[in-house]
Amino acid sequence: MMKCSTNKNGHVGVGYLYPHYKEVRALLAEYELEDQEVEINRRRRPGLFREARAYAGAKEKPGSLNQWIFNESETKSIPSAVLKDLTPEILHSTSLYAKSRKYIKLHQRILGDYKYSLPGKPANMKEINMTFNDFLEKNKLEELVPFFTYTHSALGYGLIDEVPALYGLWWNTPELIDSFFDLRKRKNSLSMMRDGFSLLWDTIVEKHDMDIIYNCDIKKITRNEKGVVVTTNVLEEPTQADYERGSPRDDDDEESESIPGLRRVQTMTFDFLIVAAPADAVMKCMDSTDKEKEIFSSLRYYTLSTTLYESRLREVGPSKNQKTTLRTCLLFPYLYFRIEFNPPCH
Numbered sequence: 001m002m003k004c005s006t007n008k009n010g011h012v013g014v015g016y017l018y019p020h021y022k023e024v025r026a027l028l029a030e031y032e033l034e035d036q037e038v039e040i041n042r043r044r045r046p047g048l049f050r051e052a053r054a055y056a057g058a059k060e061k062p063g064s065l066n067q068w069i070f071n072e073s074e075t076k077s078i079p080s081a082v083l084k085d086l087t088p089e090i091l092h093s094t095s096l097y098a099k100s101r102k103y104i105k106l107h108q109r110i111l112g113d114y115k116y117s118l119p120g121k122p123a124n125m126k127e128i129n130m131t132f133n134d135f136l137e138k139n140k141l142e143e144l145v146p147f148f149t150y151t152h153s154a155l156g157y158g159l160i161d162e163v164p165a166l167y168g169l170w171w172n173t174p175e176l177i178d179s180f181f182d183l184r185k186r187k188n189s190l191s192m193m194r195d196g197f198s199l200l201w202d203t204i205v206e207k208h209d210m211d212i213i214y215n216c217d218i219k220k221i222t223r224n225e226k227g228v229v230v231t232t233n234v235l236e237e238p239t240q241a242d243y244e245r246g247s248p249r250d251d252d253d254e255e256s257e258s259i260p261g262l263r264r265v266q267t268m269t270f271d272f273l274i275v276a277a278p279a280d281a282v283m284k285c286m287d288s289t290d291k292e293k294e295i296f297s298s299l300r301y302y303t304l305s306t307t308l309y310e311s312r313l314r315e316v317g318p319s320k321n322q323k324t325t326l327r328t329c330l331l332f333p334y335l336y337f338r339i340e341f342n343p344p345c346h
Contacts, residue, residue: 036195103172215236228271283296
C-alpha cells in the first residue's frame with residue numbers, strides 16, 4: 001500500500017494510470033484531457049521484471065512480462081518457443097487463462113459489481129479473513145501467484161503472503177486481469193499522463209475557481225452535531241531555511257510561543273470532511289474514538305529504496321585479447337511504504 005508524504009517536497013505516490021482507474025478517466029473525459037493518456041511500452045520497464053523475479057525467487061532472466069509469468073507457472077505446458085509469438089488462441093487454451101477467469105468470477109461474487117474503484121463491504125467477511133496468498137491457495141489459484149507477485153508485490157503494494165485478501169482483491173480487479181490476459185485488445189496494461197496528474201488537478205481548480213488555502217498547519221479536528229470543525233494555523237510560504245529547520249516536535253508548546261510565519265488562526269466548519277493523508281498523522285490531531293485508535297494503531301510502515309544509475313558502454317580487461325563488456329545498468333527507481341493493516345477481527 002502506498003503512503004504519500006504530507007510534506008510539500010515528499011513522495012506523492014505512483015504515477016501510473018491503471019485499467020481500473022475509472023474515476024480518473026471519467027475526469028479526463030469531463031475536462032477534455034483524454035489525449036493526455038499515453039501507453040507505456042512493457043519492454044521499456046525491465047526493472048519491474050527484475051523486482052518481480054526477485055520476489056518469486058526466479059533465476060532466469062525473462063525477455064518479457066508474458067514470458068516471466070509463464071516461466072513461473074506453466075513451463076511444462078507451454079514451450080518456450082511459443083512464447084515469442086503468443087496469440088490469444090494459445091493464451092486462452094492455457095490453464096493460467098482458465099484460472100484468471102475463475103478469479104474474476106470469485107472477485108465478482110465476493111465484491112460484486114461497482115462503478116468506481118471502491119467496492120462495498122463483502123457480505124461474508126469470513127470468506128476472506130486470511131492473507132491474499134492463502135486466499136489463492138484455498139481457491140486453487142496457485143498458478144496466479146507469479147502474476148500477482150508482479151501486479152501487487154513488485155509494484156510496491158506489499159507481499160501477497162502478508163497483505164489481507166480483501167486488499168489483494170481490491171487492487172487486483174477484473175479490469176486489471178483482463179488488461180494482461182486479453183491480447184485481442186492489443187493495449188498495454190499501464191499508461192501515464194503525458195504532462196502528469198498535476199495537469200488534471202490544476203485544470204479542475206482553474207475551471208471551478210476553487211478556493212484552496214495552502215500552507216495550513218492543521219492543529220485540531222473535532223466532530224459535533226453541526227459537522228466537522230477544523231482549526232488551522234495559516235502560515236506564510238515557507239522559506240528554504242524553514243524546510244532545513246524542520247517541523248516542530250509534537251511536545252512543543254506552541255500555544256505559549258509565537259509561531260514563525262503565522263498569518264492567522266482559522267476555524268472552518270464542514271458538513272463532512274475527506275482526509276487524503278496517512279491515518280496516523282490524522283489521529284494525532286483528531287478527536288479519535290477508541291475504535292478508530294484500535295484499528296489504525298496497527299499500521300506499520302516500511303521503506304524500500306532502489307537506485308537509478310547509468311554507465312557508459314565500454315570494454316575493459318587485463319589484456320587486449322581478454323575483454324569484459326560493462327553494459328548499461330538500469331535499476332528501477334522505487335520508493336514505497338508497505339503498510340501492515342491488521343484490524344482486530346470481531
